[in-house]
Structure formats: structure tokens, C-alpha cells
Amino acid sequence: MSSFDGFSSTPLEQRNNSVQQLVRLLFLTITLLLLIPAVATIVVLIVEGAPGLSLEFFLDKPRQNGAAGGIAPALVGTVWLTAGALLFALPLGVAAAIYLSEYAKDNWLTRAINVAIVNLAGVPSIVHALFGVGAFVHFMQFGKSILAASCTLAVMTLPVVIVATRESLQAVPKAFREACWNMGATRWQTIWKVVLPNSGSGILTGLILVVSRAVGETAPIMFTGAVFLRALYPSGVFDKTMALSLHLFNVSTQVNDVPRHVPFAVALTLIGVVLAMNAAAIALRMRLRGRKKW
Amino acid sequence: MAEHLAIEAQSLNLWYGTFQALFEVDLQVRAGIVTALIGPSGCGKSTFLRSCNRINERLGYVSTTGTIKVLGQDVYGEQVSAIQVRRHVGMVFQRPNPLPLSIRDNVLFGHRLHSGKRVNKADGDALVEEALRQVLLWDRVKDRLDHKATGLSLEEQQKLCIARLLPTKPSVLLMDEPCSALDPEATAAVEDLIWTLRGKYSILIVTHNMAQARRASDECVFMLMGRVVEHSATEEMFVAPKQQETADYIEGRFG
Ligand SMILES: Nc1ncnc2c1ncn2[C@@H]1O[C@H](COP(=O)(O)OP(=O)(O)O)[C@@H](O)[C@H]1O
Ligand SMILES: [Mg+2]
Numbered sequence: 001m002s003s004f005d006g007f008s009s010t011p012l013e014q015r016n017n018s019v020q021q022l023v024r025l026l027f028l029t030i031t032l033l034l035l036i037p038a039v040a041t042i043v044v045l046i047v048e049g050a051p052g053l054s055l056e057f058f059l060d061k062p063r064q065n066g067a068a069g070g071i072a073p074a075l076v077g078t079v080w081l082t083a084g085a086l087l088f089a090l091p092l093g094v095a096a097a098i099y100l101s102e103y104a105k106d107n108w109l110t111r112a113i114n115v116a117i118v119n120l121a122g123v124p125s126i127v128h129a130l131f132g133v134g135a136f137v138h139f140m141q142f143g144k145s146i147l148a149a150s151c152t153l154a155v156m157t158l159p160v161v162i163v164a165t166r167e168s169l170q171a172v173p174k175a176f177r178e179a180c181w182n183m184g185a186t187r188w189q190t191i192w193k194v195v196l197p198n199s200g201s202g203i204l205t206g207l208i209l210v211v212s213r214a215v216g217e218t219a220p221i222m223f224t225g226a227v228f229l230r231a232l233y234p235s236g237v238f239d240k241t242m243a244l245s246l247h248l249f250n251v252s253t254q255v256n257d258v259p260r261h262v263p264f265a266v267a268l269t270l271i272g273v274v275l276a277m278n279a280a281a282i283a284l285r286m287r288l289r290g291r292k293k294w
Numbered sequence: 295m296a297e298h299l300a301i302e303a304q305s306l307n308l309w310y311g312t313f314q315a316l317f318e319v320d321l322q323v324r325a326g327i328v329t330a331l332i333g334p335s336g337c338g339k340s341t342f343l344r345s346c347n348r349i350n351e352r353l354g355y356v357s358t359t360g361t362i363k364v365l366g367q368d369v370y371g372e373q374v375s376a377i378q379v380r381r382h383v384g385m386v387f388q389r390p391n392p393l394p395l396s397i398r399d400n401v402l403f404g405h406r407l408h409s410g411k412r413v414n415k416a417d418g419d420a421l422v423e424e425a426l427r428q429v430l431l432w433d434r435v436k437d438r439l440d441h442k443a444t445g446l447s448l449e450e451q452q453k454l455c456i457a458r459l460l461p462t463k464p465s466v467l468l469m470d471e472p473c474s475a476l477d478p479e480a481t482a483a484v485e486d487l488i489w490t491l492r493g494k495y496s497i498l499i500v501t502h503n504m505a506q507a508r509r510a511s512d513e514c515v516f517m518l519m520g521r522v523v524e525h526s527a528t529e530e531m532f533v534a535p536k537q538q539e540t541a542d543y544i545e546g547r548f549g
Contacts, residue, residue, distance in 0.1 A: 105354065175391040182349055182387075183404040183459070184380035193403075194393055 084150025149225025168202020
């Protein structure tokens, strides 16, 4: 006879249960506490910054070193810089990811490149800034310009584009590639007709990451193309330009007698641009996801 | 005579790195009939199939000696392009693998690869209808050619995978356990289909299912540990196998 005394819980089980409840509560509290700074930041930005927002603020040029007037040139400049960064980083990054994922043999060189890319993603942006000054401003003789700043942002964001794209390429099932190869498709035909159309979401992720960083970074552009004040819109890629991130730094630390709501309004705009771009990309990605089914 | 041989392997040896998977394989697959390839798992059936369309060489660490002729021509010959070989030698896989495209685009995929120019609508429609009719799928899918192929049932997917090979006019169809992902009813349907394709194409089909080999083939090849043990008319092999190993395998005593 085995000793069966019903299914009622034992003291040991009750103790395990209370430990488990406690752990759950602890982790929940930690998670909520961690959310506080993020939520608080946004709330403060809205409360303090919203009074500063107006149509003039977006459409006007800065006056009194930024203490009055609007942010139009900075907004436009940020769009130029971000578009420039995307123009370089996306095609090059996608090309590199295609090479690494579809063509490269799995040897020490490929593995070394992969490790290098991951590490490059962690290099502080001020280091990229110095590289940009050396490589683009001086060596390539772009001068301090939108072109040099965009190239610097592109170099900085290339690793994340490569990693995001490579992962989405590798998520395309092997069976599709085999089907293509066995019908006599070349590697490129396979990539172009089947692999790429099914990795759009990864490429979009790369795009989101590039945009967020390109819009938000200050250091890489401050030495390579962005200036504190320039009341003109850029007329070409060799112009210098204002940028939102640098303007925020400017009005919050460099200029006296700035009304309290101005830096908050600039920050709110900055966050708004990033969130809007991300939301658009996420919506697009969800549409791509919904279409794909295998 | 070369013309009535679809595939002719002579002293074919194949290594994955240092591991030898095929040993001195001599095999003649006659044109226009269905030949079944049977043998325990790991004996080299898929390896042999993949040698016939040279897909093995993509692995990079595969080496071969000996020759494989398809329709009389050595596929590993100097002037031969692997891509042309794959156009004339179609492959069907164990798991149906339609591309994540519409039914129509799946059928036209291979044709578009090889024709080089855009296929006009009328020609495309004709090709799609002809191919889908040949695999007995036309009536079931003709109203939803623009739907995703991945939404079809497994049986329909497998038939589509056969259909998409046909527009490039292959001579040989290689099928690697084409029914093993299907339920018995779907299996019977695909077997029937294979039987209707007999004569128009030379078919080499790998199967684990003895009943299927017996029902659905003219000749049968038994492989064991990388070698061809026996090759004879199917009826003969099942009624009076010449080799002891064949008899053991057929009766399920191993494998
Ligand atoms: N890509 C590969 N790399 C290395 N060894 C392989 C590969 N494919 C198959 N093999 C080996 O070759 C032998 C034959 O495999 P396979 O042709 O797949 O057998 P079957 O299809 O008859 O089950 C097996 O021992 C298997 O482990
Ligand atoms: Mg196999």
C-alpha cells in the first residue's frame, strides 16, 4: 500500500506558494518603480512644454539666440540630417547584411566581422563624432556640413541596421531558399524575389533605430555640421544647419534669460518627432506582418 | 541506348567532408516510367537525388567521383551549367514548400527565372492553367489564383509544388518522400497524380512506405548504407527479391 492521504496541500507546498506570491509582488513593484522616471519625464515635458507650443513656434525663426521666436530651422535641419543618415545607412547596411547572411561563408573572418559589428554598435557617440571630424570634415573635405554630419550619423547607426536586417533575413525559412535554388534560381534571384520581400519588418526596425538615434544624438553632429544658430534654411548638403537636439542643448545651457517653457517645448517636439516616426514605422511593420503567413 | 535512360549513374562516390555517403553507385533509371528508391533512413537516398540536380554542391564541402548522366549528358561535365540541370530536373520535397506568393506566381516562378523576359498575361494564364490541370488542381483553385499558396491544404500545396516545376518542361522529376507529410487520403491523391504524370516525365521517387513503392512504381531500387543492393521490376522485387538484405527490409525486419 502506498501512503495516499488525499489531494489537500501540504505545509511544504503552502510555504512554496507564499514564496512564489512574494516574488511576484516584489518583481511587480520593481517594474512599476522603473516605469516612474519614464512616465514622469513625459508628464513634466507635456506640462511644462505644452504652453510653449504654437504654430509660430514651429514656423518661426529663432530670435534673441533662441530665447524667443521659433525652431523652424532646427526642425528642418533635423529632417535633412536624418534623411541624409538614412540615405547612406539603409542601403549600405542592408547590402552588408545581405552579404553576411546570404553569401559569406561561415569562417573566422565572417565571425570576426560579426563580432566587430556588435561591438561597433556600443561605441560611444562622441567617438563617432571625432571619427566624423577626421574622416568626413577633413579627409573627405566635406567641411562642417550637412553631408559630413549625415555621414557621421550613418556610420554610427550602420551596425544596428546591419544587425536588425541580418536577423530578419535569417528568419526567412530555409525551405523557401531551397525551393528557389532547386528551380535553378541564382542566389541573387532568390534574395530579390523571396528573401527580401519577406524581411521588410527587419529592415523597418533598422529604419526606426536609425531615425531615433539620428534625431536624438547631439555629439556626432555638433562637430561635423550642426551649429547653434543659423536663421536660414539649408539650401544644399554643404551648408551647415541647426538641429533640434543641439538647439535643446543650446537653449537649456548656453543662453541666458530663456523663458522656462522654451527648452521643454523643444524637448517635447524632439520626443514627438521620434515617437511619430516610430509609430509610423511600427504601423507599417504590423501591416507587413499581417500579410505574411507561413 | 542513352535515349531511354533518364538518369545513369556510374561508379558514383560522394563524400560530405570526410564522411562517405555513396559508394560506387551504378544506377540506370529508365525514361518515362516511375522508379521507386527505397532503403532505411540514412542510406543515401536523398543524397543521390540531390546529386542528380547538383544541389549538393551548394554545401561547399561535398566532393564526388564518377559520373551522373541525365538524358545522356554528364551533369558534372565542363560545359554544363547547374542552373540548366535544375531546370530540366525538378525536385519535390518531403514538406511541401510553396513560396509565400500567390498560387499563380508560384506556378510561374520557375518559368520567369528561366525565360528572362516578362511573361505576358495571356501566356502566363495558359501556362498556369496547363500546369494546374496536369496536377489535377485546376478546378479546385481556378477561382483563387491570387490567393496565397501557403493558405492551401498540405495536399494542395504538394500538388502545387509539382505544378510549379512543369512550365519549364522538365524531363525528370525527383521526389523525396513527397507523401510523408500527408495523411492517407492526401497520400492516395498524390500517388494517383504521380501515376497520371507517368509517361510524360521520368519520375524517381523516394519512399519509406513499402505499400506505396509497390503500388506506385514500375521499377524499384533498394539502397543500403550508400550502395545500391538491388534494382528490378517492382513486382519482382516484392515477390522474389534476389538479395537477402532486400527481403529483410521489405518484410520489415530492419530499418
Ligand atoms: N548535409 C549533410 N552533411 C553531412 N552529412 C550528411 C548531410 N546530408 C546527409 N548526410 C549524411 O549522409 C547519409 C545519407 O543521408 P541521406 O541521403 O539524407 O539519407 P536518406 O535520405 O536515405 O535518409 C547520412 O548518414 C547522413 O547523416
Ligand atoms: Mg532522405
